[in-house]
Amino acid sequence: MLLIYGPYMPIRILEAIQDWKNQEKEHAVLIRSVVPELEPSFHQVLTEWEHVFAKTEETARGWLHNCISSDRRWDNSLLTQIDQLLGASVHQSEHFIQQLEHIKQYSQAVRHTSAAPFLCAHVVRESYVFVSVTKSLTSTPLAEAQANAAAYEQGHPAAYASAAVRPNDVTAAIGSRPLSQTFAAGEAIPPQSGRPPSSTATSQHGSPYAPLAAASQHDPPYAPQGVASQHSSPYAPLAAASQHGSPYAPQGTANAPPMAAAEPQAPAVEPQLRQAAPEEARPADNVYVPPGGHRLPPLPYPYNALEPYIDTKTMQIHHDIHHKAYVDDLNKTELALVEARRTGNFDQIKALERDLAFNGAGHYLHTIFWDVMNPKGGGEPQGDLRRQIEQDFGSYQAFKQQFSKAAEKVEGGGWAILVWSPRSRRLEILQAEKHQNLSQWDVIPLLVLDVWEHAYYLKHQNKRADYIKDWWNVVYWPAVNERYLKARQLKWAPF
Known part of the structure; x- marks a missing residue:
C-alpha cells in the first residue's frame, strides 16, 4: 500500500x-x-x-x-x-x-x-x-x-x-x-x-x-x-452480520449463507465432457438473465479431467467456492440495485457499483476460463485464428511468449486476456488486476488465464511460471476460435 x-x-x-x-x-x-x-x-x-x-x-x-x-x-x-x-x-x-x-x-x-x-x-x-x-x-x-x-x-x-x-x-x-x-x-x-x-x-x-x-x-x-x-x-x-447476511441485501431478500461455510462437494455424477458445438447445431437463444438471476455454470468436464496439469482439489475449490462466491455476491448486488431504483435511495451507489464491477467481472471471466480449457486441449490454434495471431503478433511463438509473460507479471491476483478489438480490428493481450482493474474497454475477451494464487497454489506453490507452462497443455483452441469468429463480426469505426 x-x-x-x-x-x-x-x-x-x-x-x-x-x-x-x-x-x-x-x-x-x-x-x-x-x-x-x-x-x-x-x-x-x-x-x-x-x-x-x-x-x-x-x-x-x-x-x-x-x-x-x-x-x-x-x-x-x-x-x-x-x-x-x-x-x-x-x-x-x-x-x-x-x-x-x-x-x-x-x-x-x-x-x-x-x-x-x-x-x-x-x-x-x-x-x-x-x-x-x-x-x-x-x-x-x-x-x-x-x-x-x-x-x-x-x-x-x-x-x-x-x-x-x-x-x-x-x-x-x-x-x-x-x-x-x-x-x-x-x-x-x-x-x-x-x-x-x-x-x-x-x-x-x-x-x-x-x-x-x-x-x-x-x-x-x-x-x-x-x-x-x-x-x-x-x-x-x-449489524445482521451475525446471521451471515449480506451487508447490502435489500429488505425482504433472503440471504444465502456465506460461501466459506461449505466444503466443496463432488457431484453425485461427474458431468460429461462438453465440446464446443457448431453454431448451426445450437437452439435459438432468447433467454436473458434477470437481476439476481445469475447461476454458477457447471464445469464442462469432471474435476480431475485436467490432470496432471491442474489438480482435482484446485478445480473443486476454484469452481465450487471461489466462482460461486462471485455469482452469489453479484446476485446480491444486483438485487440491492433493484431495491435502490424502487425506493429512489442511491446513498450506497458507489459501493454497489464497485461490487458490481468486481463480482460481475469475476463471474464472467471464470465462465470463459472453464470453457477455454479441455482435457483434449493443447497444441496450437489453426485456421482463421492462427492467421490473425500471426498477422498481429508476427508468429504464434511470439504471441505465446508475450501472453505468458503478461500472465507471469500480473501484480497480485488477476488475469491475462487475449481480446479482439472491434475498434482496432486486431487482437491484443491485456492484463487485469483483481478482475476489472487496469484493463481496457470496448474489447471482447477470447482467451483468459486466471493467475490468482487460488488457481494454482496447491500444485505449483509460488511457481506461477510453471503453472502457466502447464496451462498451455489444456487450452482448447476450438472454443477460442469459436469466440474469435463471433467477435470479429463486430467492427466499430477505426479510430
Missing part, C-alpha cells in the same frame, strides 16, 4: 482491510479443505478465525460504503475509529500467523498431507506481507495524515507533497505505538463479533479480536458516534 493517498487515505485503508480479511478468511477455509483429516481442535481454531475475519471484513465494508457515499469531511472521531480498525486487523493477523505456525508444527494431519505444509507456509507469508505493509501506518494517526491533505485539496500538490509523511519517517516508527496504548484493556467484546479462536497459542498472546472491544456490547464494531446510540451501523445491514 502506498502511504500517501491524500484525502482518500481512509478509503484506501478500508479497501485494503476488506480485501486482506477476505483473503485470510479464504485461506482458513482452504487449509481445512486441503487437510480433511485435520485434528478437531485445529479445525475449530480455523473455523473460528474464519468467522472473525468475516466480521472484520464486513465492518470494513460497512465503513467503506458509509465513507464513499458521504459528502461530509472526515472528522477526527471517524478517523480515530478507522485507525482502531486498522490496528485490530494487524493484531488479528499477527496472532493468526502464530497459530498457523503452531498448527504447522504440531498437526500430524498437516505433516502427512503433501501440499499442506507448503500451503500453511504460503498463508503465513501472505499475512506477514499485509502486516509488514500496513503496520507502519498505525504509527501515524489518520487525523494527522488528513491534516496534511489540506494543501492538496486547495490545489497545491507541491506543498502537499512536502508536508506528507514519507516512507522512511513511517518505517522508522514501526512498532513505536504499542497496541496497549491504542486499545483499553478489559473491555467486553461485542457479542456479534464472534469469540476469538481459542488454543494454547492465543492464551499466551491475548484475544486477536480484542481491539474491536471499543464498541459497546450492543453496537456493531466501530459504529460512529451519534449513530451507535441508535443501534445502527454506518451501513444498516452490517
